[in-house]
Each structure stands twice: as structure tokens, then as C-alpha cells.
Amino acid sequence: xxxxxxxxxxxxRMRWLVTVGALGIALLGVRVTADGGSVNFPFVVLxxxxxxxxxxxxxxxxxxxxxxxDLAQGDKECVVDGTGITVTRDGTEQVxxxxxxxxxxxxxxxxxxxxxxxxxxxxxFVLPGFRPCPMW
Numbered sequence: 779x780x781x782x783x784x785x786x787x788x789x790x791r792m793r794w795l796v797t798v799g800a801l802g803i804a805l806l807g808v809r810v811t812a813d814g815g816s817v818n819f820p821f822v823v824l825x826x827x828x829x830x831x832x833x834x835x836x837x838x839x840x841x842x843x844x845x846x847x848d849l850a851q852g853d854k855e856c857v858v859d860g861t862g863i864t865v866t867r868d869g870t871e872q873v874x875x876x877x878x879x880x881x882x883x884x885x886x887x888x889x890x891x892x893x894x895x896x897x898x899x900x901x902x903f904v905l906p907g908f909r910p911c912p913m914w
Contacts, residue, residue, distance in 0.1 A: 796833040800825040856905060863892065863903055875901050 807821025854872070857864045862876040880894035890905040 792837065793833055796829055799832070800829040803828055856903070858905070863905075865903070873901055875903070 804822050804825035807818035807825075809816050809818070852867060854865050854867045857866070862874060862880070864871060864875075865873045875894045875896065879896055880892050882893040884891045888906070892903040892905070894901045894903075
């Protein structure tokens with residue numbers, strides 16, 4: 779699952795926001811005067827802690843939480859056809875995403891990750907990678 783999130787780049791915007799926020803916090807601690815500048819180190823330390831928590835730890839925590847919740851709900855069946863991707867669980871359709879709503883994808887050796895949007899919801903599909911059978 780971590781490979782899928784990394785491949786699609788779902789946390790790319792979050793990292794930019796964390797970088798801008800950490801720089802903003804660090805700049806609050808810098809005071810420039812006519813004789814030179816001074817740095818308030820608690821603000822610099824706070825910026826480092828902010829970057830570490832929200833840039834490194836939070837994405838890993840979110841990925842592990844999503845994986846645990848998904849595994850707790852049980853097995854799903856996924857049908858990929860000409861209309862799109864349909865996910866069913868216990869015979870009940872959970873999600874049907876049309877191809878025109880799927881805007882990003884990434885193919886890795888072991889997975890095929892697809893991201894789409896329907897209204898305010900972002901749908902993220904991770905399908906097993908397709909390995910063609912060699913022709914003899």
C-alpha cells in the first residue's frame with residue numbers, strides 16, 4: 779500500500795504545505811535590525827519539529843491507518859471493464875468509477891494504482907499488476 783501511495787504521489791501537496799509552514803515558523807523567529815539579525819532558536823526548533831511530525835510521521839501514520847481499516851472490512855472484488863472500475867463487497871456494489879473520472883494512474887511492477895474524483899470524494903484503487911503470459 780505504501781508503494782501505491784508513493785507511486786501516485788498523494789502526499790506531494792502535503793509535503794509542500796509542510797515545507798511552507800515550517801519556513802513560515804522559522805521566519806517568525808528571525809528578527810532583522812539595523813545592526814544585524816538575531817535568531818530566536820525556539821522558533822527554529824519548533825519549525826523542525828513541525829516538519830518532522832507533519833512531513834514524515836503523519837503520512838506514514840495515515841497509510842498504515844488506511845491499510846488497517848481496509849483489511850478490517852474484509853475482502854473485495856474488483857471488476858475492470860469498458861465502463862470503468864467497480865468494487866463490490868459481499869455482492870453489494872461499493873464504488874463504481876467511470877474511466878472519465880479517473881485522472882491519474884501509475885503502473886509499477888507489482889501494482890497498478892489509479893486515482894479518481896467523484897464530487898468531494900477522492901477514490902484510490904490499487905490493483906494487482908498485470909503480467910502478460912509469454913508466448914512460446
